[in-house]
Structures are given as structure tokens and as C-alpha cells.
Amino acid sequence: xxxxxxxxxxxxxxxxxxxxxxxxxxxxxxxxxxxxxxxxxxxxxxxxxxxxxxxxxxxxxxxxxxxxxxxxxxxxxxxxxxxxxxxxxxxxxxxxxxxxxxxxxxxxxxxxxxxxxxxxxxxxxxxxxxxxxxxxxxxxxxxxxxxxxxxxxxxxxxxxxxx
Numbered sequence: 617x618x619x620x621x622x623x624x625x626x627x628x629x630x631x632x633x634x635x636x637x638x639x640x641x642x643x644x645x646x647x648x649x650x651x652x653x654x655x656x657x658x659x660x661x662x663x664x665x666x667x668x669x670x671x672x673x674x675x676x677x678x679x680x681x682x683x684x685x686x687x688x689x690x691x692x693x694x695x696x697x698x699x700x701x702x703x704x705x706x707x708x709x710x711x712x713x714x715x716x717x718x719x720x721x722x723x724x725x726x727x728x729x730x731x732x733x734x735x736x737x738x739x740x741x742x743x744x745x746x747x748x749x750x751x752x753x754x755x756x757x758x759x760x761x762x763x764x765x766x767x768x769x770x771x772x773x774x775x776x777x778x779x
Contacts, residue, residue, distance in 0.1 A: 684765030705763040706732040721745075722759070722774035729757065729776045741778040753778035 639657075643650035667674070682702060683691045692700045692715060700715040711728045723745070726736050739755035754775035761770045 682764075684767060688767055690764060690767070702764065705761075707760050709733070722762075722772065723754070724757070724774060724776050726776060726778070732759070734776065736776065739776055739778075743775060745775070745777070749779075 639653070640650065643653060681693065690702070692702055695701055702713045702715050703710055704713060705711070706724070706728070709732050711724070711732065713722075724732065724734075729736050729739075734757055739757070741753035741755045743754035743756060745752050745754050754777060757774050757776055759772045759774050761768060762772055763769075
């Protein structure tokens with residue numbers, strides 16, 4: 617939020633004032649009870665603000681993560697954006713992949729290829745791939761190894777996306 621929404625701020629101040637005045641008017645006969653209720657509501661509001669502020673961290677803790685089951689089965693939860701992501705070690709470096717059931721190859725970005733120890737300056741982009749965003753050039757590479765938990769494969773063909 618780059619700027620303050622003045623009409624919303626004015627509305628919230630008026631609403632808060634009306635609720636506060638009503639609260640004080642209802643409890644004016646017993647100031648001890650008033651202080652107790654005010655403290656309880658204050659703690660409720662602080663808790664709500666803390667949950668909103670920490671929601672990203674809380675969601676990561678509560679949300680299930682990828683699981684490698686016995687027999688080589690991998691379970692991936694759907695991410696909030698609707699996609700499925702897999703973290704795999706490529707040449708010993710953990711990389712995050714988008715799982716695309718319609719893909720015919722393992723595709724690395726140039727940045728991920730560099731992280732995995734592939735010299736992207738020497739790549740020759742001779743292939744083509746057709747994606748939802750259009751055509752991109754690809755360079756064939758070999759991955760020494762890829763691992764997901766105890767599942768391991770070696771000498772795999774993949775491509776580096778030139779886009």
C-alpha cells in the first residue's frame with residue numbers, strides 16, 4: 617500500500633469512535649469491569665494483528681510440504697497459486713521446479729543451470745520449446761545427478777531455457 621486511503625481511514629476512525637463511546641457508556645457504572653473488558657478486547661485486536669502480520673510464516677508451518685513415500689512415490693501439495701512445486705537436488709544443489717504433467721523434458725532456467733554448475737556461457741541454443749508464453753530457445757545439457765529424498769537418477773538429459 618503506497619498511499620493512505622483517506623475515505624477508508626476516516627470511516628474506520630468514526631466507526632472506532634462510535635464503538636468506543638458505546639462501550640464506555642454501557643460500562644460507566646463499573647470501571648473495573650470496563651478496564652477488564654477493554655484489556656480483553658485490546659488483546660484480541662493485538663492477536664488478530666499478529667496473525668495477519670505473521671500469516672506467511674504460519675501458513676508455511678501449517679501447509680503440508682512435499683513428501684517422499686516408500687516405493688518411490690512423491691506427494692506434492694498444491695501451492696496457494698494452484699501449481700505444484702518440487703524441490704530436487706540437481707548436482708547437489710537444491711532447486712525448485714514447477715511440476716508440469718504436460719512437459720516432455722526437465723527444463724532449467726539459466727540461473728538454476730549456473731547454480732547447478734553448468735557453464736551457461738558455452739551453451740548452444742539449437743532447440744525450440746513452445747510454452748504458454750510463446751516459443752523459447754533451448755540448449756541441451758546433461759545433469760550428472762538429480763535427487764528427491766532417497767530417489768536418485770544420474771546422467772539425465774535436460775534443457776536450459778534461453779528465455
